[in-house]
Amino acid sequence: MENRNRNQTLSIRLTQAEKSAICKKSKKAHLTLTEYILKSSLHTEIKVIDLQPLLVELKRIGNNLNQITRKINSGAFNSYNFSEMIAMQRKIYDTIIKLSEKK
Incomplete structure (x- = not known):
């Protein structure tokens, strides 16, 4: 030094x-x-990751899924298999959790 x-x-x-x-x-x-x-x-080096934009977008996607689910349940259209979409949502959520734990 x-x-x-x-x-x-x-x-x-x-x-x-x-x-x-x-x-x-x-x-x-x-x-x-x-x-x-x-x-x-x-x-x-300490990396700071701003997760706020991701969380906002994830919330919007969740809201859209809820609206679609309500329409399916009300009989507005026939059911669609959302398992792939739910799996991807879960993957995004898990990744965000892992990133937030690194802070």
Whole structure:
């Protein structure tokens, strides 16, 4: 790590277990605690995924499916096998859940 005048401080609150884990990792990497935290935070990319547009579109699709189901149930037209469409909806939903858990 390059030498520079470090005149700023940053305070964070940790549990004892979190602090111990970070200290152990810094020792294992043969870095000071400051160097370890700097390298970890400055060289680690965190991806932020905005799921709001997907959720809005998924809700619209769900609303359309509900309208179609109501028309089928009221006898407006004959039933159609929606199993493939439901399976795809479930797949989209599962993917969104997986993406949201990565945050």
